[in-house]
Amino acid sequence: MTAFDTKLKNDHCFIDGNWVPPVDGQKIELFDPSFGTKLCDIAQGTSEDIDLAVDAAQNALDGDWGQMTAAERGRLISKIGMEILNRIDWLAELEARDVGKPLTQARNDAIALARYMEFYGGAADKIHGQTIPYMQGYNVYTLREPHGVTGHIVPWNYPMQIIGRSVGAALTMGNACVLKPAEEACLTALAFAKIADECGLPKGALNVVPGYGHEAGAALTSHKGVNHISFTGSVATGVKVQQAASENIVPVTLELGGKSPQIVFNDADIDRALPFLVNAGIQNAGQTCSAASRILVERGVYDDVVNRMSEAYRKLSVGPAMGDHSLGPLVSKRQKEIVEGFLSAAETGDITISAQGHFTDDLPEDGAYVLPTLLKDVSPDHPLAKDEIFGPVQVIIPFDGEEEAISIANGTDYGLVAGVWTENGGRQMRMAKAIKSGQIFINNYGAGGGVELPFGGHGKSGHGREKGFEALYGFSTLKTVANWHG
Numbered sequence: 001m002t003a004f005d006t007k008l009k010n011d012h013c014f015i016d017g018n019w020v021p022p023v024d025g026q027k028i029e030l031f032d033p034s035f036g037t038k039l040c041d042i043a044q045g046t047s048e049d050i051d052l053a054v055d056a057a058q059n060a061l062d063g064d065w066g067q068m069t070a071a072e073r074g075r076l077i078s079k080i081g082m083e084i085l086n087r088i089d090w091l092a093e094l095e096a097r098d099v100g101k102p103l104t105q106a107r108n109d110a111i112a113l114a115r116y117m118e119f120y121g122g123a124a125d126k127i128h129g130q131t132i133p134y135m136q137g138y139n140v141y142t143l144r145e146p147h148g149v150t151g152h153i154v155p156w157n158y159p160m161q162i163i164g165r166s167v168g169a170a171l172t173m174g175n176a177c178v179l180k181p182a183e184e185a186c187l188t189a190l191a192f193a194k195i196a197d198e199c200g201l202p203k204g205a206l207n208v209v210p211g212y213g214h215e216a217g218a219a220l221t222s223h224k225g226v227n228h229i230s231f232t233g234s235v236a237t238g239v240k241v242q243q244a245a246s247e248n249i250v251p252v253t254l255e256l257g258g259k260s261p262q263i264v265f266n267d268a269d270i271d272r273a274l275p276f277l278v279n280a281g282i283q284n285a286g287q288t289c290s291a292a293s294r295i296l297v298e299r300g301v302y303d304d305v306v307n308r309m310s311e312a313y314r315k316l317s318v319g320p321a322m323g324d325h326s327l328g329p330l331v332s333k334r335q336k337e338i339v340e341g342f343l344s345a346a347e348t349g350d351i352t353i354s355a356q357g358h359f360t361d362d363l364p365e366d367g368a369y370v371l372p373t374l375l376k377d378v379s380p381d382h383p384l385a386k387d388e389i390f391g392p393v394q395v396i397i398p399f400d401g402e403e404e405a406i407s408i409a410n411g412t413d414y415g416l417v418a419g420v421w422t423e424n425g426g427r428q429m430r431m432a433k434a435i436k437s438g439q440i441f442i443n444n445y446g447a448g449g450g451v452e453l454p455f456g457g458h459g460k461s462g463h464g465r466e467k468g469f470e471a472l473y474g475f476s477t478l479k480t481v482a483n484w485h486g
């Protein structure tokens with residue numbers, strides 16, 4: 001393992017283009033969830049480090065970074081994307097060890113990070129204002145400008161993808177960023193800063209302060225020098241972030257949880273649907289905001305879908321991330337306990353386990369492993385069918401007809417992503433319109449990925465959109481200039 005050698009100052013912050021220890025010298029231990037052993041220390045940044053990072057970001061806006069043209073920014077961001085691809089093995093191994101993600105999935109995340117930079121780099125000089133016909137004697141036009149200093153709070157489940165979609169878009173629009181990665185997983189955030197720095201990103205344009213949410217995170221979201229906050233994480237923390245931002249009247253993008261359904265009608269192409277139904281539940285061991293954790297199946301094909309999904313589940317292997325099995329461990333023992341709590345509620349609640357995967361023979365004793373579990377005949381009102389589990393657990397729910405499918409699909413507090421499987425064109429359109437969700441996939445399902453596709457929530461899944469061009473609008477503000485020329 002080369003990750004913790006001189007390549008990465010894992011117990012430092014990255015502020016104003018320099019690797020600096022946190023002001024009060026505290027550290028947080030990081031664990032490898034595949035083995036339960038200590039991986040390394042990271043910095044425990046506090047409000048003092050956040051103050052330094054916000055100052056550095058403001059100075060960058062007043063300095064070289066603020067002077068760059070959109071084309072220059074685009075070229076630089078594209079270059080960072082290319083360099084990420086060059087160092088893909090390094091990034092993938094860091095992520096696999098840090099969060100327990102199977103190596104192939106970690107590689108895919110690194111590719112997605114590069115793809116965000118490629119997409120946004122190319123878009124940098126294609127976002128512009130408009131001219132507006134107005135009264136006689138006026139020229140009116142709009143300017144699209146950066147917010148200024150943007151704060152980015154990122155969870156542990158897809159650090160690279162979420163950094164790509166939020167920091168990538170914010171930098172593209174000329175903002176200067178302060179990134180607070182999750183305390184459970186921050187190595188690829190530091191690696192991203194290192195790569196950006198080596199590609200020539202002006203100092204202060206990107207600052208990374210690792211630390212706890214209630215310390216560094218809270219300090220960032222309540223900082224008076226921050227002009228926009230992008231938060232991805234749980235609903236409970238999202239509420240705190242929005243409250244803190246409201247004190248300073250700062251716009252917030254909240255990307256929160258989900259309980260996303262895939263809905264299979266009797267006329268669906270089940271051969272095509274099957275891998276999407278299973279993968280969207282077990283990818284990243286189910287720790288995906290857009291995981292399809294509810295599978296709604298019309299009564300006529302219910303037994304068939306249950307049997308075929310069960311067969312697929314029995315083939316799923318669970319083992320250490322570097323062994324590249326179907327699933328790795330969960331991110332931590334704490335997360336394992338949460339998921340096991342839901343599974344024991346299934347046992348005591350008389351819910352049938354339709355199938356489970358299997359552990360590899362040499363499973364490390366102290367890893368945070370749980371078996372992927374498929375539960376059938378679950379009532380749509382049961383907490384297992386309503387609450388976000390954030391583990392490899394899918395519930396299958398039978399329904400009769402479109403109306404009931406819509407009512408169950410819309411029957412949770414969330415609305416992030418939905419999938420609909422039907423060959424009936426009219427029904428495809430009716431379902432797309434009736435389901436309350438930020439994204440709808442018809443005869444496919446895209447958990448994660450899709451850098452071009454605007455993404456965000458409805459209800460408690462959050463508000464604001466990231467990914468695609470929408471993110472560039474979100475990470476900028478519009479100024480209207482009415483110029484009277486006589």
Ligand code: NAD
Binds near residue numbers: 154221235
């Ligand atoms: P979390 O809310 O506990 O933590 C997320 C981040 O917020 C971490 O960096 C944490 O340090 C920080 N944080 C914690 N308390 C804070 C505070 N008081 N002020 C500011 N920051 C604070 O969430 P988690 O457990 O790390 O992530 C899992 C959750 O994230 C799930 O609910 C999942 O659905 C959601 N998620 C959503 C998306 C999306 O795009 N919608 C993507 C990934 C994860």
